[in-house]
Amino acid sequence: MTAPEIQGKAPIIQLEGVSKHYLQGTQTVRAVDAVSMQIFPGNFVSITGRSGSGKTTLLSLVGGLTSPTAGQVNVFEHPLQSLDDSAISALRAERIGFVFQFASLIPTLTALDNVRLPGLFAEQPVEQSYAAELLDWVGLSEKINNYPAELSGGQQARVSLARALANRPELLLADEPTGNLDVDTEWEMLSLLRDLNLNQNTTILLVTHNPELAQYGDRHLVMQSGGLTESYQWLQAQVAADG
């Protein structure tokens, strides 16, 4: 499965026959089953699928948060299986950003310090001015000194997005970032992601349960029972555009 190829550029993510199986009681669960795909720099790829179809597991495999049972995961041309914990951690600290469905901000740190937190694990600390800039970009310039308990769910989600961008990642992995938000905030978040992709050329892999949101990506993949296919609607749209 190949994404719109960027002329002369190597894929930023390349999966070859990747599977993740685990035992649940006596049954083997095939969370991800023989998935192959390529994503190129600057792509905005959405993955939809039913709950339990393996979307989050796939995202975690790409981010090196778990290792595959079989197959090869290459990120930034690094085969993750051959990297040790320090190297994978460094890759995450310097080049990958994560946004999760739950904001999980550190309750004892202000919004600003939560955004600066990834700098603790990177080579360069996150400058205070840059963290403030990010919070301004997500519309929270007035809330930089507020603690998470003083923020709404939507505001926490936006701080979480700002935190994911603190290390200026080339790749953003977003797992249901709008899952717990109201419709308005959901669209605001999507607009921020779109802006990031267009203006910063950040590669985005977005997992969402909402097929409507998925339409805003360059490419829409569907996960079903551990397998990954191109979305029929997206393929149709591509054919129409070509034709």
Next chain:
Amino acid sequence: MKEIDLFSLALQNLRRKPYRSVAIGLCVAVMVGSLFIATIVLRGVQTSLSVGQARLGADLVVVPTGYETPAQEAFITGQPTTFYMPDQVESQIAELHGVAQTSTQVYVQTLTNAKCCIGEFFLIGFDPETDFTIAPWLATHLKGKPLGPLDVIAGDRILLREGDGATFYGTNFRIAGVLEKTGMGIDRTIYVPIEGLRQMIADSYGLAEQPLAINPDEISSIMVSIEAGADIIDVAERIEGQVEGVHVFTASQLNQAVARQMQGVMGITFGVTATLWLMSLLLVGLIFSLIVNERQRELGLLRAMGAPRRAVFRLVMSEAGLLTGLGGVSGLVISGVILMSFSRLIQLRLRIPYLLPSTVEIIAVEVGLLILALFTGALASLQPALSISRLEPYAAIRQGE
């Protein structure tokens, strides 16, 4: 704005559950504080015993058979006692191989509620010509001034001071000096030159309500110093084997009685403290397992942000170290204040002259106990820290949901 580092993050984490943090800190504080007090008191007892042993001056003390217990009590606590044996025993002992020097003593108990005496005291008549037990002290403190027959030396816990007068059995004595504290019976004893004591015995028939019936050829004990290189036990056995009707104490035996008594008390104290330590270890371990379980998702997210395993391990260990370190410091400060405030009371209750060791020794004990507190934290949180740092970030995030 302050920089974010693992240490400040650990400190912030502890502030999240202040009551729980305080409870763990308090537990460690009690453990460290108890250990500190127990160690210092034990050290004080040991110092007091060794000083007392050194002050006794004699290698062996010979008393008549059958009076071992009152003799031991007299040496240890200053409880007045009287027993006598013929003075010829001294010459028999002096001739034995390994004996370097001997000096006799005569014990007298003063009367209570009698016009002739100022209170109940334990008087020891000693021979300034042959004495080697308090003679070194006399040489230092009297600075060459001769000790008259009616000049007496008082132990530290006798409420008489230099220059005071004291009447025993109608004879007036003068306090020529006060001995330093020893923690032994010497502190409750008045040393009288034998000439003055014999005069007091003779005059008691006319001046005291109850005369002293002690024959001039009777003595109570013989202080023995052994020759250099001689084996103390061999000499003691030789005396008991060759001189009839005597029992020999070694200086260390006298202290061992006190030491045994104190060891019992300290054994219980250390037993309780060891139990406290074990409980602290289990409590800190249990709570850190809970903390790690509660924050599994958050720690997984830190991994997702790029924290390597060692950073998560260090974060958990730092929290444990901070908590047990702060608890340990609090325990040391509180127990130090308690020890300083009640040092006199402790000394009086335990009857020891020395309690607080030198500042260097106190600091060494404090540093040692602080290391123990940190070690306790490290040991207790090792398993939870290892387990969370080894968990795949994905599993940590999912299991923590």
